[in-house]
Each structure stands twice: as C-alpha cells, then as structure tokens.
Amino acid sequence: MYKKFLVILFLCVFNVNTYQEENDDDFIDIGVRLTGDNRDYLIADLIAEEKNLFNAGHISGIGLHHFRIQRKHGRRSKRALDDAIEDLKHDERIEYVTIAESLERQKREFINDDELEELYKKYRHWKHNQSPIDMESITDNSSFKMSFDDTYYKKQWYLVSIRLLDGRITTLLEARALTLFAANTSIKSASWGPTDDGTKMEAPGALVNAALDYGVTHGRQGKGTLFVWASGNGGTAGDDCGADGYVSHPNVISIGSINHLGKTTYFGEFCPSTMAVAYTGGRHARSIREPFIPVGVVAADVGGKCTTKFFGTSGAAPVAAGALALVLEANPELTYRDIMHIIAETARIPNLSETDDWMINGAGFHVSDKFGFGVLDVGQMIALAQNWTNVNPRYDCYHEYKGSPVQLTIGASVEVNIDVDKCENVTNLEHVQANVSFSFHRRGDVKVTLISPSGTLSEMISYRDNDASKKGIYYCLQIEMYTVESFVLLCVMSLMNTSVHIYIFLGIKYFPFMSAHKWGESPIGRWTLRIETRTPQNDGSMKSAIDDDTGELNYFGLRLYGSYSSNDEKNNIQKRQESNAFIPTHNELEWIYKRELSIRESPNVMQKRDYQNLINERQRPKENSDQSLFSTFRKTFGF
Template identity: 30%
Template sequence: MKFNTAILISILFLLLFSIESSYAKINQNQSYISGDTVTWKIGTRTFQSVISEDEVALFPLHPSRSNRTAIRAESQKLGRIIHEAGSLIITKSSTALRGTQHRERIRSIKNASFRRAAPVLYRNGRKAIGAIMVPTGEVVVHLAPFISAEVWAESFGVKISKKLFNNIILVDLNDAFDAIDFAKQIEDADGVIYAYPNIWEERTKRNDPLYPDQWHLENTGQQGGAVGEDVRIANVWNSYRGSGSIIAIVDDGLDEAHEDLTDNVLSGWGWNWTTNNSDPSPVMPDDGHGTACGGVAAARGFNLLGGRGAAPYAYLVGYNLLSNSTFDNEAEALSKNNSLIEIYSNSWGPSDDGLDLGLLTPVVEAALVDGITNGRNGKGSIFVFAGGNGQGEGDNSNYDGYANSRYTIAVSAVTNLGEQSYYSESGANIIVSAPSSGGADSGIVTTDVTGAEAGYSPGDGSPDPNYTITFGGTSSAAPLVSGIASLMLEANRDLTWRDVRDVMLTTARKNNPADPEWTQNGAGYWIHHGFGFGVINAESAVTTAHRWVSSGAEVSYSGYSSSPGLSIPDDDPAGVDDAIFLGGIPADFKIEYVEITFSASDHPYWGDLQITLTSPSGTISRLSELNPNGAGQQWDGWKFGSIRHFGESPNGVWSLNVADMSAPDEGTLESWSLTFYGTTSPGYEDTLPPTTPILTPKNGQSVSFPLLLDWSDCSDTGRGLSHYILEVDDDSSFASPIQFVTALSETQVSVGNGAWYWRVSAYDLADNYSVSTVDSFVVADAAPPEWISISALPSYFLNSNSQLVTVSIKISDNEGIDSIALDLSRFALSSSFAASQVDTESWTASFTVPSGLDSGIHLFKVSAVDFGANEIDTFANISIGAAVIPSATLNSNNLPEFVDGNYISLVPENISSTCAGILYQYRSLGDSEWRNIEASSNPEAGPPFSGIFWERPDTAVDGKYEFRVLGILASGAIDSYGILTLLTLDSELSTSTQFRDTVEGTITRIDAFEGDETSQIAGGILLSVPSSAISNTVWIEMIRYLSSFSPPLPSTLHQVGPAAEFNRIDGIDTFSSDVRIAIPIADTVISEEVGLYYYDGSNWRRVSNAWVSDSKVFAEVSHFTLFVPCTGALPAESTLVSVIIYPNPFIPNDGNSRNGLNFSVADPATGIIFENLTGQATIEIFDISGRLVARMQKSDNEGRYRWDARGIGGKEVSSGIYLAIISSGAERVVKKIMIIR
C-alpha cells in the first residue's frame, strides 16, 4: 500500500506536467480532417468517412413532436429536407462548397430553433441512409482512474457535458469541426486512455431477417393471410422473452450447433436414446422435425439471424426419442430432469391414419403422473402435445391416448385465415389451437438442420438451407404453445400445471367467429371441437398469468357408472341413449376435466360408432365420430377426455348417445362411467388492490432523527403483497417526490428540517395497488454532522507550483449530508468550493494550489451542511516546504480520529530520499509546547523507517492530541513544520503493556490424499509471511514433534529439515517483500505433527492455531496468526489455559445455534461466551491492528462471561478477526475470535 501510494503521487505529478505539455500543443495543426475526408480511431479500429459538400445536419433546440412543423419551416429556409430523425434534420443546399468554405457555411448558421449545425459524413463515401454519420460537437474521453475529470477539463479549457462511468466523460466543444480536431490532439495525451468524436448514426430497429415471413407470430397479411390472425405476441416481448424457462423438445433430435438455436441450448443436458449419450443431434439426414420444432418454440431472437421463436430467450434441451421410441424410453423422456425442465414439447403421437386407437401405456402414464405431481418442485410439468394431423383419414384427437390425457395440453392448428387446417383433428380434448400451415402458400418459417443436405432443405425451396419455409401441421402448433407457456411462467413462476392450462383456455381468442361450430358451454365459455377454446392469445395469456391466483387443490369425484347392455341398432343415426344422474356434489365444485370410460367390446368396427356426451347444462362433447378406417379393434374400457365442460357444475343428468353410423355390423353399449376433476376454488385473475396503508406520523406531528416513517401492515386477498412505495415531498401535489421502495411497513428516511407531506402505495404481485391518504409531519432536528476523518493528499510539497491537492472527507449524520464546501479563498480560489459525494459517508474535492505561496502550514476551512440545515466546520491543512523536505505522512490506516486505548503505532509513509532520520512528537491540542515521544527509537535513524510505538503517559488525560513527524537531514537539520495528525484519546483503560504485533500468513498443504483417520503430506508445506509484519526479535522455525505432549519437551521436538533449507526469520528488521518458505516433508509425516513454533528465549513455543488441518482436501489453505509480546515472554504455564470461547466464529442474528445468536440479556445462551475463567479475570479485545475495542471484567465465581460483540461506546464491532487477551493477576492467555456480520 505504501509503495502504491508513492507511485500514485508520482503519477499525479507527472500527469500534471503532461497535461500542461499537452495543453501547450492544443493549437498545433493536428486534425482527423484532411480535405473532405475524416479519419479517426476507436481503439485499434480505423473509421473513414467523407464530408458531404452540400448537406448540413441541424440539431433542434427542442425536438418535440408538438413543434415539429415549426422546426421543419425553419429548416427549409436553409435547404431542402432530405432526412429526418427525432433529434436532427438534414438539409441539402443547391450549392456545393468544399473545405473551409463549407466549414464556414455551417459555422455561420445562427438560428434560435437549433442548438447547433454540423457536417454530414458518409461512411466510406457511400451515400445511403444507413451510412450517415453526424459529429455532435462533443468528444468521448476515457481518462485514467486516478485523474480528476474536472481538473483535467479545466486544464484544457473544455466543458464536461456528461459524466458516464469508469471516468468516461463527454466534453462539449460546441463546434463539430473543433471537436474532431480536439479528439485527434488529445488521443495520445498522458492520462487519456482513448478519445474520439461523438457521432450520431442512423439506427434501424433490430430485427431477425426471417421474422417478417413468420406470419404465425405477426400476421400483416403476408402470404395472403388475414391481418392479425396470429398469436398476438409482439407486444409481450417488451416485457417477457422466456428468460430462465427451460423447454425440452422431445422429438427426432435437435441441432444444438444451429446458429439460431445454439445461444439458447443447454448443452450437455440433452439425451439421445439411440446413441445413448448427451448429444441429441438427429441420427438420420432427414430428421429435421425436432430442430424445426425447437425453432418455433425458442429460436434466439433479436440477434439479426434467421427468425424468432415464441420464447426467444428460453433455454432448449433436446431429447432425441423418436429414433428409438420404445415405451420405456418414452416414459424416461417425459420424466427426465422434471425438477428443472418446465415444459415438455411433444409434436408426435400414435399414427394419424385412423386405423387404431393410440393407447397410452401404463408406464408412460406413470411418467405423466410423476411429472404433474413432482415436476417443477411440485407445481407440475407442462406437457404440450400436438392434437394430430389425421382429419383427412377420419382420425380424431380423442383416439390419441397422449393428447387425450388430462395431464396434457392438446393443440390443434388453424390457417393464416383463422380457419381449421384441413389436416387438424377435432376432439373434445382440444384445449387451444395455434397458427400453422394449411392456408395457401403459408408454411411456417423456422430453423432446419444445418446444411443443404439435411433436414427439410432438399427440395424445400428455402433460400437459406439452414431454415425451412414449409414446416407446419399440429407439429408446429404445439411448440408455439410451448413457447408461450414459457412466457407465462416467466411472468408468474407460481403457476401450477393446471393454472397454465386454465389461463390458456380462459384467455384464448375466438377465431373465425362465423363458424357455426362455436357454442357456449354452461359456464359461458365459447368452445369448438376443432379449435378448443380458440387460438392461444399470448398477450392476454401472459398478462393474466401475471395476475393469476392459483386454483385450489384438485378434487375428483368418481364411481358414477352405468351398465345398460343396450343393443346398438345398425346404421341408425338415432342410436341408443343412457343416462347417469348426479347429485350431492358441493355446489361450489367446478369441473375442469371430465373422463369418460366406455365399453362396447362386441362391435367389430369401432369406427362405425358415434359417441356423444351431453352435460346437465346441455353442453355436447363429441367423443367419437364416424371413421371408415376404424376396424379390427374394439371399445374396451377406452378412456375419453373432455375439456368442454370447464367451469360447469356436475350435478344433474348426464346422457350418452351411441349411434352406429355405417352398415352392416351391430354391437352393444355395455358400460360407461364418469370421473370429474375440478376444484371448489378455481383460479382467477387478481384485480383487487391490497388494503390501504394507515400512516404514522400524521397531522403535522413533530419528529426528529433518526426519522422512521411507519404505516400499517397491508394484506392482499389475491396473489399476495409485493412491496410498498413511499413518497415524500415538500409539496402536497407530489410534483417531484423522493421515492423509497421497500418490502417493510417502515422506512428510515433522510430529509431536511421543515414541513413534509408523505403517502404510501401498497402493491400486490398482480400490480394492483392502493394509495394512502396524504399526511404530513414536521422535522425539527438540531443535531449537527460528525466528522470521521479529513485528509489532504499530498499534504506536503516543496513549492506551490500549480500543485493538485485531493481532499478526502468522511462524515456521518442522522439526516444525511446535503453539501460540503471548502473555503479556498486564501488560495485565490472559491470561498465555497463544492465537494463531490462518493458514497454515504465519503466525499472528495480536488483543487490546484496556485504558485507563489509562502512556505509553512496553510489551513483551510471545511464546512458541512446536513439536510436539516445543521452545519459543522473544521480545518484541514497543507504544508509547503523550504530547504528541508518533511519525512513522511502518518499512516492514516493506523490512526483513526478516535482512539479507544493507550497505545498507537505511528508508521511513516511517503518518505523522502533526503530524510536521514525522523523525530516523532506529540502535544495536547491547545498546548504550545511539543513533546518528544519517549522511545529508544525516537528519533529514528534510517532509512528504512518502520515507525515507533507510543504508549500514552499516565499524565496524558483524555482529549485531543496532535502528532507530528519531523524530517532530519544528514546534516542534522530538522524540518521546522512537519506533518500534523489530530487524534482524540477516549478511554480509561489499563496502561499495562499489550500484545500489539501480529504475523499473519498462510500455510498451504501442497498435496494430500485420503487416509483412514489422518492425512499424510507429500511434497511439503509452503509458509507465507507478509512483509513488514514483525517488529520485535522473534525467531520462527518450522518443526514437528513426535508425541502428543505439549511443548516445551526438547527431547520430542525435531526440526523438519536443516535451517538452511527454509531460513530463519529474524524479526529485528522488517522485510522489503513477502517471506515465502518452502519446507520439504517426508511422505511419512502425519499432518497433525507439523506446527509453527517461536523461541521465547528459553523454550520453543507452539502457535497452536497454526496446525495444518487434517481435512481430506487437496491443497487446503489454513490461516494462522502469531502473537508477539511487546515485553517479556509468556509465562511457562497458566491456569487460564482451559478458557474456551464459543461460538467461534460468531454470526449474530443468523438464528443458528452452531454459529451464534444475537445477544439477549434474558437468554444466557446468546452472545460470545467465555468459559472456565478463574477468579478475577480481565478480558480485553483488540483488532488486528492492535487497537483496543472492548474491555470487560469478570468478578463472580461462575467462571463465565457473555460479550455482546459491542465495543467501547456501545457500537457493534465490525466483521473481522479479533484477539482476546484474558488476564488474571500475572497470568495471561491469548485467544482468537472471528465475527461475521
């Protein structure tokens, strides 16, 4: 730190001279402009543009829409408008001028409507809108971190118009050409990392090149579609893009390396059931189905590549199942990683030829049940399935055991006109529909397997072989719904699997409303066998999801059955009827899903039967329709699913009609049964605000600091309370309030004295809010701020030749600091030079001391004002030398303003090379006489200088003291000024000698391997000791002992190796660099035997906490501390050796008895406990710098003391390592405590 500080000061001196040197060159002929060409660099890149000879860019003074007409009128006076943007207008003159003539024409434009004019540049001379570049008259400058931007700008005579970050500033030259020249002139100046002219460029809205063709996302009528016949998703992406959601594409593979998928793929998560590895890539060249589905769901968006998925930032996992789709593999694919994967997108199922009923096998159904029960940590996996493409073959989605399951979301397809696609199967199980192919020339544009010979590319007709333009079917509709489900979960992670389904269907859009199939069910929902509840509406679904209050627990009612044994007349549309009457189900139970189990096993052609269910509300579910292909299988306990009765009550008569629609076969209606799934507390959209906050204080109540504004806890009947927004203003209209966002019903604020108005808004998780009444309070606080520390750097310099001084200020205040100002009038500067705030307690100010000041100490006043208008003043100083350069500044790290103790280490820094000695002095503030500090090392000869230790004399009472260091030349002449530091001593503590020096280092076990109970060490131990850590005579050697007895036992102590192999550390002198000691150790050495020892003059003593840990971990690092007594040696034995301290480490307020509970007077098990104390014991706590922070005495006979982890004055001590010195009579032990807050 000392070395870095010295370097920093040197750099500042060099920088100042460099700035002056650079400033002297500022008017030289350096420019980026050569003729009509402008060339500049940004980093290593070079940019070139050509100045247009007949165009001018005008920056309106007030570029608002309301005065656009007036701006245009003024612009037309200067030329024809050829381009407009929000912040500028470009005009074209009838006359072309070159070089300085064009420059002067631009500079001559003076118009009250424009803040400035500028040249128009074209990148590489190419005249196109996208190549326009207009210099703004500003320069972007990145300064080195140690440079004061204000001082730098003042040195160059430029104005800072904006501060960005990391010491990057925008300087305004008020002229585009001057700005270009200035950037060139300073680009290589000292302290400038880079500089270049600020440029306005035309920006196009970022888009994916194939997105305009993706009509399913935004239908503008392309490909002859109906405008708006899409999923209404574009606006959703302003808030949600699927971030954090994970979609598994269960299909024939996923091209993880595809350019438009790879950023979203979770590589290593996938699986391939053919190759049995984590690479889900397609197995066969034409396996492009899964890659296309992945693109529909979550192709990366807004990246200028390809198209866009519905959830453009969602994660994708590829499960290549279909090349080896056995029952067990299907079950595994639908349950793999279901605690992490949220959505399983399935664009597959049984054959769509209508020949067979597609059975959902028990093992696959078990996987679905596990998913909805345990997936997503109990909220349930989302299983989306394509409804099927077999309409033309007489197939029905209810014949598909996967899409027909109540655990899945079955999706059908509509065209770009909103009509049912010719292939899309109908069914009572269809939840929603989604846009897909089927209209004229309206394939879905999505990703294809990379390369011209893979996937759909051969014969596809797509201009880019990495994308297909012919994807479609319900295979495309399903991943589109999966992507929208991802957006819904991003909006509300609490949605269950039933919530996702319910939100989708309740917010679906009624497409093709003229279709006569549409009907309303008994709960008022519009339903359609082909569309389900309509086309999924992403905007409405996501908005509702955000506000959705989850459904209550699922309830089921079953056992309602009938076995009529009725003959089904052949080829008779009237068929036979049977009924089941339900009663007694609670009136508040609402149906979500109905399962119908049906048997007519003696009918040889199952496809002949039309099966229709009618609810008590009159809602019809067509479960089966005439299917000429359906033969060779029978209705034997087939389970139909219907969502069409959603929201209805089950009580009443349910009727079933079965009709044989084709000759010549007959059969029997053997049996049927009903099972109802639903809830007594359906989910709903939360639109009610929380209760209204009631405020305290109120009615102009007078308050003081710390100011705590409190209000009543609010409750919310919907999704739950989210947060509060507290507003405070001195105007009851709240035109510009101070705002605080909090999750608590109280907030501490800092405002100034006077009358204030305030109000609180309570928000719930659905963004509903309530606002309290406006109330008021009056602040009257007279407590002024308190200084913590003030320092000026450098505090000394040889002469005042434009020296840059930085003042660092630390201050605290209950209300908060409003401003800090320096009175620099004695330096011919401002009498109210403003400091800048760094953080809550830190402020800084930099100024340049003018030339010609006399030698000596120069004081300047520093004033602080808090928000209550309370003010405090103090003085800081700088010292200007003559013939003798003072030796150093004092180390501020060791000198806080308030010292709770009697011992101070004075360590010099920034030592001058002319200094041969240092004299340390002190005096009580107000005394005229300086006293030399009594120490054998004062004055200290050097270099090097390591400082001295000051023990407070018995005659020195509490109060303020000044310390100074005086430089001594080789001639013996002593500096007459010195460097001052002011301290306050505030304690009534023991004057006995304390342990003050610490050695902190690291023991690293080079290599370890597991043993039975101990670990051996192979290779050795590395000991690291920081430089300047030891200032007393201490010998440190690494040794080991061979018995369990405590040292000193010379007969059992053995050195690890000869001293020459690892050196001996003599602590008389400090070290210029870190000491690193490598100790080779035989492989047979047990790790517990190795320790760190020091010699006290008669015995070797072990530092007990420097043992190498026996943990079985490779290259473990253990920290140790060696405590060195100032005088004498530790006693050979102590009756305090059995003292224990626990918990250690101590972590207040964590509620964990293993670590620590906050101190409570009523609870004897809290705080830091010292146990096994003997008789009268004194406990003193020191921080690692040797500062006494707490002192306690134990006078009873219980042998215990509890410490509340607070220091002198009652303030909580901060996190860190502390030394506890416990003494009783002449005995003393030292322990270490760690506190973590």
C-alpha cells in the same frame, strides 16, 4: 430479474445412438424396482453387471431402473428372457420386475398427402423434427427483452432435446422421457403419438399415466411441468384426436393449428380435448386452390437454410410452448392448471367464416372441437398471469353406469344416464373423462357423444372411415398385460401420488375419452352418453355386418375433474352455472369476436380486469331466440 426455465422437446434430432452401436431391436427392455434398502444407482449397476444386463438408466418419479437384455434368436430368445426375469425376481435386492411393451409411434407428419410426402422425402427421418427446435429458439432468443409494465425481464432458457423416436419405442422409454429432468423442467413439447391414419385407438399405459401424473405433481418444483402435445395431422385420413389418449389426457395441453386467416387446416384433427390452436399456416381445404398466397412460419432448416413450409400441429405445439414460456416468465409461480385456466379465459375466436361448431357451455366459455377455447392470445395471457391467483387443488370423483348392458344395432342411437348427486370437493369442472367399452362389428361406424347436465355436447369420437377394427373396445376384469409385480408398483405409486388410479392396472379395458368443453360447469345432475351407429359405408363393412350385426355397450364410467370453491365464491359460481349451454347465432359470435379484438387492442391490456364490473357494463339484449342466454354469457372479459 433473470428467469431460467428448461424446455424439453421429444425429438429425433440426430440419427445417432447414445449408448449402444447395436440396433434397438436387438434388446428387450425390462423395468426393475429395487427394495428400499438397495435404491442406489451403484447397486443397480452392480446387479446389471452380475446378470449380464445393461443398465440404460433410471426413470425418475416412478422409481424404475431401465435394464436391457440382449435378444437371442429363435426359441433361445424366449428362454433367455424367462431365465433373466426369474433370476431378477428371486434377487432379494429387487422388489419387482416388469417387461416393457413395444409401441408403434410416429412423428406428427402428414398421412396420405403426396405433396407433403415429397416435401419431406429427402430428410424424412429427422428433418421434420429439427424445425420445432429452431422455431422455439427463434421465440426464445436469449438476448430478447420484453416489457412488462416498464420492467424488463431478460429471458434465459435452456432447450434440451430427448432422442425418443430413433428406434423401437417401449412403455419404459416413454415413461423415462416424460419424467426426465422433471424437477427443473417447465415445459415439454411433444410432436409425436400413435399413427395418424384413422385406424388406431390407443391410450397411454400404466407407466406412462404414472409418469404424466408425476410430471404435473412433482415437475417444476411441485408447480407441474406443462406437457404440450400436437393434436395430430390425420385429418386427410379421417382421423379423430379423440382416439388418441395422449392428446386426450387431463394432464396434457393439446394444441391444434390454424392458418394465417384463422381457419382450420385440411390436415387437422378435431375433438373436445383440444385446449387451443396456434398459427402455423397451411391451406384450409386440400381439394381447392385458395385464392391467396399461403403464409407460413419461417423456420431454420437443414444445411443452414430457411423454410417457409413449417406447419402442421407439429409446428403448433412448439409455437404454443414458446408462448406459454412467456406466460411463465410473467409469473413463474403459476401451476400447470393455472396455465390451463388462463388459456380457457383468454383464447379468442379466430375467424367469423368458420363458426359451425361453436357452443357456449353452461359456464359461459365458448368451446369448439376445431379450435378448443380458441386461438392463443399471448398478450392477454401475460396480462392475466401477472395478477393471477393460484387455483385451488384439483380433485376428482368417479361414477359408473350400473344398468343392464345396452344393445347396439346398426343405424340406431341409444342413450344411458349417470345421475351425479354428489362430487366431493368438486364444484366447478375442468376435464371430464368418459371411460367407455363397447363391441361392434366395425369400430369406425360408432360415434360417441357426452352430454353434461348443463346441456353441453361433446363428440368424444366421431365416425372414422378407415377404422375397420372388429375389436371394438373390450372390457374385462382379469389381469391382461401386467404382472402381479405391477400391482405392487401400483400400490407404491398410489402412496406417492393419489392421482394414480388403481383401475388402470387391473386390466379393465376401456378407452378414456376426454372433454374440456364442460370447463367451469357444475358436476351435479344427469350425464348422458349417446352412442350412434351408422349403416355400412362400403362392401367390407357390409360383409362384416352380415356376420355380426349387433353390438353392446359393456361399460361406461365417468371421472369428473375439478376444484372446490370457497363459500365466498359459491354465489357467483352458482349464478353462472344456472345458465344452460346453447349454440350461439352468427350475430352473437360476431359480437363476441369484435369484443375480444377490442379488448386485445385496449391500451389498458396489461391491467388486471375487474370482471364483475365488465359483466355489468357489457350486458347485451338477447337475440330473438328462446335458447339464447347471451345476456348471461360469461367469458373472460365479461361476456
């Protein structure tokens, strides 16, 4: 049986220009949507030629043509742009026009690390981005055969690279890359994002959100493209992946990295949106020379050589993409959400020496800011995938805090609540998104935690020493960055895809923090947002605090994603959700760790498991702790 998949990596592989010799900075990008009677590539080319524009291509899914206008110097630049926009707006063949926003993006390299800066110095522009291709090629050897219950499947994968980071990046280019080849693409691996320097807080714009929605609803023939994203290497700069709205997106599988001992790496970023981690190597602590020979991933390097220095989340993402390709090969009918559920069900605790932030959520899943659900276990995923039943469709509900604005003062902690008594069509949660807006004299001195009705805590954003922004996260109801024509785009997209939400386009400015830690829990009950502020940590912070020593929580909205369970499943789900989240003891974690390893080594690893029998067989007496509900702990294999 032959399977064909397309894996795409967003990389700057070769330093070449594909369509123009001029620098990208010489152009201004414009998105143009044609009217229904004129939606034809030839008409788009004709319009561009008539107006002395360059048609750079079509953005699949969201129906935009990517036009470029050559930039003039000085005042002539703005005048030329205004004239071009007005000319396009008055063309009866054109429905609307929008100007692309310029973005600052970087490869997931290492920030503030002299050792690694030297390592990548010679091939800084593109070396770090060639290795992921070769890594997946190793995983994806076309002559490789794998045995699934005595049936052999020969892998046939097509690897394609999209040149994205070789010049100026705009919202149009991002959306175009994310939707390219969507219908036949199984996996897209991305090892880039906002700069990992601990100062940025950035989320996808309207077009990119629409592109991601389109990818998971229309990609892979409707089963959804898997967007696998590197969680970031900003740990040395005190960064937090909760401030990165790309890896904290409900349509994205965020992957962190661990070394060969199962420990976190010193450059890693931690947040509750991380789904899992993969082995790539690297030291656990930057300041300590650890007493072992570092073990890394061997990958092809430039000049026909090999490297053992291929690590970081940039490496973890393509490693995970290769692993998930095997899972899709075992069952090509899996949806993108099936894959997420399988990861949650099978990921393992990777070590027993770093157990300080594990929590058992209200549905029995072990979750961690450092490891997500745990390290990917490809054998377990394949075993589970072969007999997997597709999960029910995803729904969501939205609730807002309706109380008065809450004042934030230095060194204090405040809490606000949202009581959810109904979430239509959602009985068990998947992703939870907290949309938050606040003002404060120094954004990095604010920590935000979300607590579910089951008691699961998720630190949505931690304190960040380098984030000295005085902007906070603004909230407003006016149209800021998008034109009236963009609102028309919203309406059209809403008709195409109900998961595109109107509030994104209305200029309502908040940050969408996201957590996967509430997976499987019930949405019903009291949700608490806790905001803590710390005292100034340096002279700059002290000075800004003197000028403005108070802030305000301006907005808190809660979007709950999940699925609906039929009556036959409700009793089991309700019984499972009666448990409260708790912090397990080391002994409890050790038992889980050993049990997961023993199941992994079982000779019946390829058989579908009878979860209810395992639950009954593997009951264990509680630890001597009132908060321990270990005997009701339900994880993948019967915990």
